Amino acid sequence: MQVWFNPSLVIDQHVRSIAAELEDFGPEFDPVVRPADPKFGDFQVNGVLGHAKRQKANPRELGQKLIDALLASGVFDPEMVELSLAGPGFINFKLSSAFLWQWLQAYSTPDDYQSGARELKHGRKVVIDYPSANTAKQAHIGHLRPMVIGEAIARLLDFCGADTIRDNHIGDWGTNFGTLIMKIKRDNIDLDTLEGESALATLDQLYKDGSALEKEQPELRDVSRDELVKLQNGDPDNTALWQQIVDISMAAFDKLFEQMGVHVDMALGESFYRDKVERIYEELTDAGLAEESEGALVVWHDEVKKFARDNERPYPFNIRKKDGASNYATTDLATILYRVEEFKADEVIYLTDARQQDHFQQLFLTTEKWFKAKGYPLPEMSHVWWGTILGEDKKPFKTKSGESIKLQALLDEARERAYSVVTEKNADLSEDERRDIADAVGIGALKYADLCSNRTQDYVFDWNRMLSFEGNTAPYLLYAVARINSIFRKGGASPEDSFAEASPLETEPEHALARKLMGFVNALELTLNDLRPHFLCTYLYELASAYSSFNNADRVLVDEPEIKARRLLLCARTRTVLKTGLELLGIRTLEKM
Known part of the structure; x- marks a missing residue:
């Protein structure tokens, strides 16, 4: 008998195959293979009891018939695997000492393990969206989790046979750039003079100071909005400032990535999709999914009650603001379309904290309806989210002054x-x-x-x-x-x-x-x-x-x-x-x- 790298998978496959040919079981039989109590064996096949109830049969008799058929098939060498019946139809598989010894000899190197593990995700094109930090801001303790969890998942996917693309989807096109550019121009800051580790810290502080200034002088908000509009319209000066800000941020990210052992393949930020959003508006409108609501373009998901407040109509998925500007929803929709069309993604995995669960549920639901209407291949979509890092006081971990730890x-x-x-x-x-x-x-x-x-x-x-x-x-x-x-x-x-x-x-x-x-x-x-x-x-x-x-x-x-x-x-x-x-x-x- 061949020594299987993954015995539970092989047991599942053979039990299903042999049961499908038995009159008392058939293809509808759905066994579950799980680790067994060590007193009885290594693996246990469950499912006979439920099947027997549906067939109004004796579960132990059915279990024994399945064991007899498994042994008669010749797949399970009695010197390597012992089969036994326990309780109301549970089938135990105990691997012999000879099997264990041959397994240890057959699988000795990382390459051996990887060759066996590749079947878990073999050939699957997976885009993993992490760590996706925002530009012009210093990374803090909240960025630890996307870097650590994202890198571990990406490495696991690679090891298990996936064709993985790591996309650092950075926030580099938001409203904060208007405030930042306003402050840089107001203070006549020369970004060329910012060097080393302090460069990003300076940008971070400039944004905070600009935001505080807007609160003191509300009229400056119009100035910031004008600067953002100029940037979005391709103004050369603002575009040059924006590029410097992004370059400083990326240099800081790269330094952190190197220390953390994080590897990304590309950084297609929000700015990359700024010329791709019109297609989103047109296709969702043409498909009857998006409609005007109080000046904004939104998608409703009336069937999902969890988005509703006080039993009213659910919160809409806003894909275009009242002023005509795009937002996270628009960019995320453009991004997933790009990943399917350009990368041929079979699967897309997003990593964020728990606060964005509703956003991704609406994003996935919108994408499913949109892709079905257009006939686009729908990838599997997953949102990997996490809880909060707490201090000893069971509150979010911060410095003594109440700031996020860098x-x-x-x-x-x-x-x-x-x-x-x-x-x-x-x-x-x-x-x-x-x-x-x-x-x-x-x-x-x-x-x-x-x-x-x-x-x-x-x-x-x-x-x-x-x-x-x-x-x-x-x-x-x-x-x-x-x-x-x-x-x-x-x-x-x-x-x-x-x-x-x-x-x-x-x-x-x-x-x-x-x-x-x-x-x-x-x-x-x-x-x-x-x-x-x-x-x-x-x-x-x-x-x-x-x-x-x-x-x-x-x-x-x-x-x-x-x-x-x-x-x-x-x-x-x-x-x-x-x-x-x-x-x-x-x-x-x-x-x-």
Whole structure:
């Protein structure tokens, strides 16, 4: 029997195929394969009980008929997989020690795992919209989540076979440019003199000062609106200022991206679509979806009650303002059309915080109706949203003065705190080594703390917890990898060795670790199903814990060469999966700590 990379998928496929040919089941039988209670096996097939109720049959009798047919098919070698019946028709599959051993030998490298995982998203063209910050504003702690979650999801999609396009859809065409240009001209600011890290901070402050000035002198709002109109009409001076502002912002973004390990393929901001919005107005109007309402052009979704207030007509999806200007809705509609026509996107994933849920629900609903009316291919659309980062007071995490914490300051503090921990534990290391470890541990801890919690929940920001070497943290996982590296150095071996003399698995800790290693593909599948990286984090933590139990129970560097090779093989496989998983999360691993 072939050793399957993803046993649960193969079991599902064969159970469906064989059941479809049985008179008592047929193609309508819909089994569910899930991990089993370890006392009974590795996987359990459910669905017989519900099917038996519909057929008014005995579920145990039906379950046994299905088992007999599965065994008769020859697909499941009894020496590799044991099938048994439990309860009212539950079918358990227990993988033998021989299967586990052959699996460990067959899948040893990241390429092996990737070749098996590619089937999850094979050939699917996916556009992922992140981190999409606004220009002329410094990144703050709120930008941590789109960068971290977006990069992890993008890496997972790549690894699992998707043809991924990372589009940094920046906000570079909003009304804030009118205010900013007004202030720059009023103060006669020469943007060419702005250099280095302070350039974006200066622009950020100019906008804040301009907004405050408009409140003090309301007549300046008309000046700002005029500057925006001039920009939108292609005025050379305002366009030149706008380009300088965008360039300064992008340079700052790129610096942050480099530190965070974020990779984007393109940055098609809102300005890119400014000449594409007329088509949106025309097509939605022609399709009978958009209509004038109090001077604005809107789309109504009367069937969706959640958009309604006090049982009145729902909030409209406003795609053109009263003054004729476009807005986020217009740009987003133009963007999704471009992604389908130019990129041939099968799937589009948007990443924003929870506050934009209603916007994206209306965007998706409008797109579905519009594309159906025009006969355009409709991509799968997902909104990946998240909760808030909280301080110890359970309120949004801010500085003592009440301002949002700047992302660069957060990264710097993460490094310094990690450096203190590393120095305390390894004072004998050189300064350069401690700084390098501190960079990986500090930034990794910051990312992992964000990823390991369910993204739709708020979480409390806690330096002590995230930098701890105990529990579900990045330092714990990074140290697990470093521990394994140390074993290979002491044993004079390499994780890339063949371990040809290794004997088959024997002890219970060895079997438990092997089973946990084989769960990697299930963790990837679970993570991708709902685009929640915390599932992968949980798996990696459980794997590191299983390895720790194995290492404590079974000494690796023993005298017997066949046992030593077997346990080194388990160490090597654990190292590969931990490193691969952490890299998918955007976390750099270390040779030693």
